[in-house]
Amino acid sequence: MTGDAPRPAVFLDRDGVLNLLVERGGVLVSPSVAADFRICEGAPEAVAALRRAGLPVFVVTNQPDLARGGLDWRQHELMLDALRSAVAVDEVGVCPHDDADRCACRKPAPGLLQDLARRHGIDLSRSVVVGDGWKDVEAGRRAGCRTILLRRPYNEAASADVVVGTLADAVARILEPGSRISS
Numbered sequence: 001m002t003g004d005a006p007r008p009a010v011f012l013d014r015d016g017v018l019n020l021l022v023e024r025g026g027v028l029v030s031p032s033v034a035a036d037f038r039i040c041e042g043a044p045e046a047v048a049a050l051r052r053a054g055l056p057v058f059v060v061t062n063q064p065d066l067a068r069g070g071l072d073w074r075q076h077e078l079m080l081d082a083l084r085s086a087v088a089v090d091e092v093g094v095c096p097h098d099d100a101d102r103c104a105c106r107k108p109a110p111g112l113l114q115d116l117a118r119r120h121g122i123d124l125s126r127s128v129v130v131g132d133g134w135k136d137v138e139a140g141r142r143a144g145c146r147t148i149l150l151r152r153p154y155n156e157a158a159s160a161d162v163v164v165g166t167l168a169d170a171v172a173r174i175l176e177p178g179s180r181i182s183s
Contacts, residue, residue: 006123009090010050010174011113011140014061016132017150017167018043018087019079028154030063032071034078039086046167047087053175056120059083059092060112062135066096091116108138113145126180130170134158146180148173 014030015021020038021028031037050057065071080092093112095105104111117124129140130148137160140147148170149160164170173179 004121006117006121006126007056008126008128009056009058009117009120009122011058011060011116011127011129011145012047012089012167013129013131013133013136014059014083014092016152017130018047018059018083030065030071031079032065033075034082037079037082039083040167042166042168044087046171047089049171049175051088055174056090056122057088058116058120059089060095060107060116060129060136060139061092062095062107064096064098064106067098067101090120107135108142110139110143113139113143117143128174128180130167130174131160 012018018040020040022031022036047057063071063076066073066076083092093116095103095107095112097103097106113124116122124144127145128148129136129145130150131137132150132152133155137147137149137158147160148162148164149155149158150167150170151163151165162173164173
């Protein structure tokens, strides 16, 4: 952390926000092989707009299939490499645990956000979490952040401070004049 005053940031979930989910057995799930990893249309441009506005952008992602054995570490790293080469983010925080591990980093716990904030001089009370599920929203709430939910057919019961359809819509809300977040 630098000696600068804490600044706001944007925390993005990975699967369903920056990359597409894949259908497996009629259910949308996180990709488990790099060959299935596809960046969402408009994600690189949306993140670039945040960066141009001077906001750090972090990815916070649960990857329980690492603990469960459904995701190989090498495939996971290949997907992270693909993400980083397509979307300019400051850092990717990953929780590799399952619920039974009872860790502080698995969303809805706020540990990933708090760790990144501590290490990068981030003011969580001026920051935003953008996700596609209740765990993303709850992690943001527990960390003291504003929350934005990307509405999807699988999350109709979830709510957040703001609900929008796309990442571009979320970025527009974050950057609009009078928004709680400013650099």
